[in-house]
Amino acid sequence: MSEVRLRFAPSPTGYLHVGGARTALFNWLLARKENGKFILRIEDTDVARSTQESVDAILEGMRWLGLDWDEGPFYQSERFPLYKEFAARLLAEGKAYRCYCSAEELEAKREQALKEGGKPKYDGTCRGLTGEIPGKPYVVRFKAPHEGVTSFDDLVKGTISFANSELDDLIIQRSDGTPTYNFTVVIDDATMGVTTVIRGDDHVNNTPRQILLYQALGSPVPKFAHVPMILGADKTRLSKRHGATSVMAYRDMGFLPEAMVNYLVRLGWSHGDEEIFSLRELIDKFTIEAVGRSAGVFNPDKLLWLNAHYIKTGDPQRLAALLLPFLQERGVDVGQGPELADVVRTLQERARTMLEMADGALFYYRRAFDYDPQAAEKFLKPEVVPLFEAVRERLGRLDPFSGEGVEAAFKEICAEQGIKMGQLGPPVRVALCGGTTSPSIFEVIAVLGREDALQRIARALAFIKAHS
RNA sequence: GGUCCCAUCGUCUAGCGGUUAGGACACCGGCCUUUCACGUCGGUAACAGGGGUUCAAGUCCCCUUGGGAUCACCA
Numbered sequence: 001m002s003e004v005r006l007r008f009a010p011s012p013t014g015y016l017h018v019g020g021a022r023t024a025l026f027n028w029l030l031a032r033k034e035n036g037k038f039i040l041r042i043e044d045t046d047v048a049r050s051t052q053e054s055v056d057a058i059l060e061g062m063r064w065l066g067l068d069w070d071e072g073p074f075y076q077s078e079r080f081p082l083y084k085e086f087a088a089r090l091l092a093e094g095k096a097y098r099c100y101c102s103a104e105e106l107e108a109k110r111e112q113a114l115k116e117g118g119k120p121k122y123d124g125t126c127r128g129l130t131g132e133i134p135g136k137p138y139v140v141r142f143k144a145p146h147e148g149v150t151s152f153d154d155l156v157k158g159t160i161s162f163a164n165s166e167l168d169d170l171i172i173q174r175s176d177g178t179p180t181y182n183f184t185v186v187i188d189d190a191t192m193g194v195t196t197v198i199r200g201d202d203h204v205n206n207t208p209r210q211i212l213l214y215q216a217l218g219s220p221v222p223k224f225a226h227v228p229m230i231l232g233a234d235k236t237r238l239s240k241r242h243g244a245t246s247v248m249a250y251r252d253m254g255f256l257p258e259a260m261v262n263y264l265v266r267l268g269w270s271h272g273d274e275e276i277f278s279l280r281e282l283i284d285k286f287t288i289e290a291v292g293r294s295a296g297v298f299n300p301d302k303l304l305w306l307n308a309h310y311i312k313t314g315d316p317q318r319l320a321a322l323l324l325p326f327l328q329e330r331g332v333d334v335g336q337g338p339e340l341a342d343v344v345r346t347l348q349e350r351a352r353t354m355l356e357m358a359d360g361a362l363f364y365y366r367r368a369f370d371y372d373p374q375a376a377e378k379f380l381k382p383e384v385v386p387l388f389e390a391v392r393e394r395l396g397r398l399d400p401f402s403g404e405g406v407e408a409a410f411k412e413i414c415a416e417q418g419i420k421m422g423q424l425g426p427p428v429r430v431a432l433c434g435g436t437t438s439p440s441i442f443e444v445i446a447v448l449g450r451e452d453a454l455q456r457i458a459r460a461l462a463f464i465k466a467h468s
Numbered sequence: 469g470g471u472c473c474c475a476u477c478g479u480c481u482a483g484c485g486g487u488u489a490g491g492a493c494a495c496c497g498g499c500c501u502u503u504c505a506c507g508u509c510g511g512u513a514a515c516a517g518g519g520g521u522u523c524a525a526g527u528c529c530c531c532u533u534g535g536g537a538u539c540a541c542c543a
Contacts (some may be wrong), residue, residue: 011543046542105542119470119541139541157473166471166539172539181543205472205538228536232470235535263480266492269483273491292481294474295536302480302493312506340535350505360504410502425502437504 002073004036004195008069009064009159009185011043012054015246016061018298019200019230019238022264026227027198027411028067028284029265039192040072047077047182053063061247064280065257074192083179086187086217087140087172095216096172098138099126121168142183150208155225156291157201157306170209186210190219198288201226225288228268228295238298254326254353256314261386267296276309308352316341319348326358327365335360336341337365342447346439367455371463372435379427379436380460382468387417387424388431388457395445395454403446410442431460445455 008024010016031038031209040062044050044418059073072437090096099122110120116450127143142458151161159324172183180186189197204226229429232242244250250260262277269291277285311319319341327334334340343361351357371380395401395407429441432453438444 010541013543043543049542106541154473160472162471168539171541176541178541180541185543200537201473202537203543207541208472226473231536233479237536267480273482274494275480296481297479299479301495305493308506349507352505407502421502423502429503433503434502441502441503 002195004031004034005039005193006031006036006196007039007041007072007189007192008067009041009043009188009199010058011046011049011243012051012058013046013049014054015057015248017245018244018247018264019251020058021061021065021247021260022230022267023198023200023227024062024067025065025261025264026225026286026288026291027268029282030196030198030288031070033281033286035378036195036323037070038068039074039194040069041074041188041192042072042076043181043184044075045179045181047178050077057246057248062209064248064251065261071192074188075456076188078186079188080178082191083184083187084173084177087179087183088242090172090216091140094143096142097127097129097169098132099141099169099171100129100136101125117378119166124169126284127169132237137175139171139175141169142172142209142216144169144212149387150211152211152221152224153200153205155196155223155288155394156203156228157204157226157293160204160207164208164212164383167209167212171287172213182206182209184212184215186217186219190214190217191220192407194222196223196225196288198225198227201228209370219364225289225291228293229389230267231295231297233297235301237295242298243300254355254357255303255307256310256322258355259303259310262306263303268292276306304352304452311351311354311357312348314348316344316348319344319354323354323357326354327361329356332362332365334365338447338449338452346443346447350439361439363435363438364444367452369434369461371430374433375430375441376463376467379430380464380467381427382464384427385461387413387427387462388461388464390417391424391428392454392457395450395457398450401446401450403440403442406445414435428457432456 006027008027028038041362044055055073060256062069087096091098106122109123113120122141126141137258145164148164149161150164150167150455151159153159170182171180173179177333197225207224211221232238238245244253244370247260251257258278261279261282265277265282265286266275269286271285271290323340323344324334343364344357351360390413391410394413395406398405398409410421410424414424425441426436429438430435432438432441432444432448448456
């Protein structure tokens, strides 16, 4: 009956970055594991900085990762009347008050306090005010207790306590009537029935104020779990300097969503010695208690390794579909050439990203490619002409035309000619692919098909004649 | 500066009083091999420092040091 309710509440001021994605993932995982609800809420109270493009980018990122939500997306900008209502209620109950201090005055006092080595807290000038001053702009401040201690049991960091004397009367409503963050989060989490708040640990300092607000509102305080942030290689906050931080940028670089999810979850969370987790396994095995307390460095190499793993073990048909846009970007018409899934199969073990796979797949669809100069000089020499002729002859009558058949044919040629595969393979590879690296030439020939393979050999033969 | 948080290989981490301190990425070697990869076998590499508590401390406590977060009419 008492289902858990979690939420991801990004502010739409940019794309979905890896840190946010991980926070979303942890929330989603717990919701799914506990059969609870996962709510998506857009925190766009800062109208000036929020954009629809950002909202779209965030939703796109969530969908790409497979993080579906049960409720929302809710927009805070559509709930302003609600916040105003609650602010008025607090005001009426004497739990908040109107503050007429101007932003300039406050700024001056803050600087003064800082200069004297004190804490830059609000001094409470208007705290005792009772009546209203007609016509004068005011903000609404929450009347926070000055005594006592506010503490909470953080699900990842343990008990955290703050002396209330450290807190001041935070503004919950601006002079223009709009609500502030610390207020809207509490109102929303309270009214949406959020039971557990998983968020970045840059929010721990906000938590005591929020708890006080819950108490003033008479709402149950949710559980909190503050997850550590993600750092760059130099241990500073992850930023563009360290490479891509946008989740979608990783898709564009050829990463698979399951690799991203797997990487992100392991950054800060672990389950014994296990490294590979499917979404299904994560739902079963994830626990917030197993999330580490310290910040972690984003390691692109490991992400790459995971991506390679998922490419290696992925379904060729699905990979082919994912590969298509990368190929089209390179001007390849996959309609003219071998079946893409067959091509994928030959590349799965040697591509770490779909981008690499696209590059590796190019030669299959390009018939008039240039030979790599060095490779041509080394391997496309007159001596290989009889070898190529033998290959032509064998391939011409090979039946059935399969990878195994091709391999057997090549072995026979080697035996007949008294040479080793090392003398036959490389030149054929250059003839087929234009360079010295490719999948097994047996597979390549099988995928290319008899006609295409033979034509490539013939083309190489012509090239040799023209250059000797 | 105040408050709060953090601290095991280069990196992600296991460890929850007694371990030869384990795994993974990366790196370095061997093997496999038609190229490149994959795979496989092996190797280098860590408990920040100091005090306690205890028969016993990477594990518990305190301090130091070093990181970080936060102190808005941003979220």
